[in-house]
Amino acid sequence: MRSHAAAPPSRRRFLALSAGGAGAAALSGCALQVSGSVGGGGETVTMMVSPGDITPDQVRQAKRKLGIGVELVKWDITKLIAMLTSGNPPDLVRGVGAVDAAYFAARDVAEVLDPYFARSTVLRADDLDPVNDLWRFDGRTQGKGPRYGMAKDFSQDSMYWYNTAVFDEAGLSYPPETEPVTYEEWAENARRLVRRRQGQTIVFGGSYAGLTRSTLLATMTASAGGSLFSDDFSRADFTTPEARKALAWYIDYCRTKVGPSLIQPDPNGWDGPTYQAGRMAMTNSGYWLGGMIATDPKLAEVSRLAPAPVFAGGPRISACQGGTGLWMPKKARNKDAAWRVFEWFFGEEPARERAAGGWGIPTLKSLRSLMPRQETYQQRTLRVQEDELKRFSVVSFTPYTRADALDALFNQVAPAAMNGRISVDALAGRLNDVVNEQLKRGKEQVG
């Protein structure tokens, strides 16, 4: 006779146990708490941000000045989705306005902030820089409708920095300060500036990759006078003359290997260290890179900011491809306290510190005067930047997918063209197939 303990669990018993376990898990899932988050009375606000978005000093400052504790959670899209779906989201979340705002707004997980802006004395509507329109979405188009967030600072990301010492070495004249070069001229300069030896690139002629490949191509298509997306943003078309022009230019840039790309990676992962080391003649980074450049006086002396290139015959536009800032989830628990932190972060000490640091253009017009202008090189940079601001534009992005998704698809099919195995036209066709499939799925999901 078997003892009870030795009896194998029956199927019924196993199912009962599993159900019990599942119930326990579900209950514990419901009770998931953000680490150290929301206390009673709205004294603690949870911010999901990246390292460097807010400093420990600023966290202490918030407690001291506002009486509100700030708990930081490291930004992570998977964690964010888990927190949103478990009904316990952070109170404020980092986002890239150009590509995230419409995505989250369309899925109805972001809070409309208009009522808060309407009664704020810190963030007045007439003081908001137009870049904050990246955080508006009317259900169809980005740049219109209610506000879902705000940018902490911004750059016009199609502008580029160049190193005059490398230009001098190559005997090339500098790009003009206020008149843009064409994309073809930029590429020609890059070809002349690149220095190679035995298969190694000693100096990259230039880097031009945009914030993401999808924002780059959307912006360049707009520079050529077209639009990458259909009017309702449910489709992309890479075969229009304007989109094809942009695509052909980018593939040519990769194919000639004048700068980092998928087929010639830069181990630093981004342009900053390579440019700082004098190993990159031009870098497609907007004003914000000046914050890094200013830390090295020698580099600052030889660095110049230039306007965004144009396509011959196309309009002169200069878009912000980022506009990183914060948004508030609809299910945030401490909305009032979160808004107070929001106001402080975007309109008070942290905003003033960011403006004076030169790491981006402030998103309140009233803070513009704080942008660094003590040194000659800073004045020169500011002159170019102020002129470029007249060409600022919003290039709307589709709400039906994340930029990462389009990048993933692009990077699956584009290397064949970069390596010359397929033509640009064939690539455009393949991109249409995979991207539109993804957009179609996204549209069905949003409803």
Place this chain on the structure above:
Amino acid sequence: MTVDQITGPAPAEAPPTRHGRGRGRGTSMVARRQRAFYLFTSPWIAGFLLLTVIPMGYALWLSFTTFDGLSPHWRYIGLGNYRELIHDPVTWDALGRTGLFAVTSVPLSIAAGLGLAVLLNRPVKARGLFRTLIYLPAVVPPVGAGLAFKALFDQNSGATNGVLTFLGFDAVGWLADPYARYVLLMTVLWAAGNIMIISLAGLQDVPRELHEAARLDGASAWRTFRSVTVPLLSPVLLFQTVTGMIASVQTIMPLLLAPLGDTTGITTVPQSNYLYMMHVFAQYFALGRYGYASALLWVLFVIILAVTGLLFRFTSGAVFYHVDPEAKK
């Protein structure tokens, strides 16, 4: 080859135990032991249910939906994701690449680990130091290893190309197609110390008298290795093959070799390293297709089960088990 049982000398007869004296007390002892067994294994069983069975069940449910984490209008689509998977050329490409990677990397790393184990099983000076040095890479965190390989194999500033250009050769774009796959293979072989340690333990378990007998019979070193050592190591080799195969199809290391480093990393993996798990990762975290990615994972689970079953089936005649007769009781 047949399955052999290598048994030790017959154990001395066990002394009578208390539970052998009376039926009631014996049953009580058995019951107590069984309770202790379940008590001590319950943390693992609970963990297995909560962290494995339930997530797998949830993933199975997701695989029948269009769930993307956030969107309000996801729906049940039955086998739609599985049907799409069958017709997705990217999935098949990634699966093929993964299979190739597994059949290349697993035998190579086992051979490398076994070779090192044989060498370091000999009475050489500073043997312990060598064993430690070779094992060290296995304990280096994968992120560190990835970054080190990225720096080492960079086309323009890496040491590998530094040596090549010093010798008059042209630099090679190791981290891009088509060479990235070789760098990946090197990262696997670099960590072969793990296999070496297990093989070494197996080697030390081989009875010395069998080697001596073979030597007395005039067998060469190679013949002894082939006919005595390898058969006795066969359970270890099977273990390494099975776990190595499972690990290789779940490889995520190429992510760390991603050249451009964007928000997800996965989107910039060179195509030659775009393995099945990269595809799964991209579907989950870049494309937000939780349902489809879950279907991919379930298919991988079934493939792993099938391959493992086949491995056991086809190696059953070639594996020698050292059976403890007591364990059969």
